[in-house]
Amino acid sequence: MKLISYEAQGRRRFGVVRDDSIIDLTDRLGPGVSSLRDALAGDGLKLVPGIADKAKPEFSLSEVKLLPPIPSPEKIICVGVNYSHRNEEYKDGSAAPKYPSVFPRFPGSFVGHGNALMRPPESEQLDYEGEIALVIGKPGRRIALADAEGHIAGLMCLNEGTVRDWVRHGKFNVTQGKNFDASGAMGPWLATADEFERYDDLEVITRVNGEERQRDTTANLMFSFGFLIHYISTWTTLRPGDIISTGTPIGAGVRFDPPRFLKAGDVVEVEVPGLGVLSNVVADEQ
Numbered sequence: 001m002k003l004i005s006y007e008a009q010g011r012r013r014f015g016v017v018r019d020d021s022i023i024d025l026t027d028r029l030g031p032g033v034s035s036l037r038d039a040l041a042g043d044g045l046k047l048v049p050g051i052a053d054k055a056k057p058e059f060s061l062s063e064v065k066l067l068p069p070i071p072s073p074e075k076i077i078c079v080g081v082n083y084s085h086r087n088e089e090y091k092d093g094s095a096a097p098k099y100p101s102v103f104p105r106f107p108g109s110f111v112g113h114g115n116a117l118m119r120p121p122e123s124e125q126l127d128y129e130g131e132i133a134l135v136i137g138k139p140g141r142r143i144a145l146a147d148a149e150g151h152i153a154g155l156m157c158l159n160e161g162t163v164r165d166w167v168r169h170g171k172f173n174v175t176q177g178k179n180f181d182a183s184g185a186m187g188p189w190l191a192t193a194d195e196f197e198r199y200d201d202l203e204v205i206t207r208v209n210g211e212e213r214q215r216d217t218t219a220n221l222m223f224s225f226g227f228l229i230h231y232i233s234t235w236t237t238l239r240p241g242d243i244i245s246t247g248t249p250i251g252a253g254v255r256f257d258p259p260r261f262l263k264a265g266d267v268v269e270v271e272v273p274g275l276g277v278l279s280n281v282v283a284d285e286q
Contacts, residue, residue, distance in 0.1 A: 021057030082247025130206030
């Protein structure tokens with residue numbers, strides 16, 4: 001299934017996508033289930049196929065404002081330098097890391113598909129990072145590696161937009177440059193885990209104005225989806241709706257000579273074949 005969150009008729013809603021239409025689920029999965037995160041936390045998703053087969057679409061994708069699939073997650077944890085070619089990209093002679101590098105992002109730093117990415121007035125170094133994000137469906141702490149993939153509710157495309165000069169403000173942290181409001185995007189939807197036979201052969205592609213900038217496959221991840229869940233759950237409880245963004249391939253704008261940062265009017269697309277295309281235009285924040 002493809003599940004989305006959106007705004008329509010003055011209200012935040014969620015639903016299932018069928019072709020170019022939306023079957024609204026907002027008031028159909030029982031009391032207290034008013035968001036996709038609520039549905040993941042209970043047994044609501046089990047009811048969706050039966051409802052979707054009987055209900056008529058209420059909206060088309062073109063007439064609603066898409067939100068990040070999980071608009072208000074408890075946690076967004078991003079993984080840095082996870083594709084093996086990225087470690088080589090630093091050209092510092094370092095060995096592959098023993099453990100993943102992680103940092104937090106806040107919900108307000110992301111917009112949904114079709115919404116503008118904001119280039120802040122404080123910097124001209126807004127950059128793109130195409131990634132695959134996984135969404136937790138089953139909660140857990142100290143999750144065994146063998147069980148970890150069973151905690152995935154689904155996957156989505158993510159642009160982990162980064163303000164490059166601000167990631168260097170602190171000596172040991174990158175949080176500032178990773179959390180400017182509306183600098184990244186998620187979507188267009190959450191594709192549920194049953195749409196994927198395996199996670200080690202997924203391709204992620206990033207384009208800017210139609211020009212391919214990034215392409216790699218999860219076969220080249222240093223830390224698999226399962227290991228990330230196992231490792232992260234060692235030190236924090238993962239809950240339904242939590243998001244783990246799994247890293248970006250080589251080819252970000254900062255790595256060109258000279259760097260190729262985003263400008264107003266640029267269109268950034270992140271595609272994962274079989275999952276969808278996340279597309280956003282860049283605008284200067286006023």
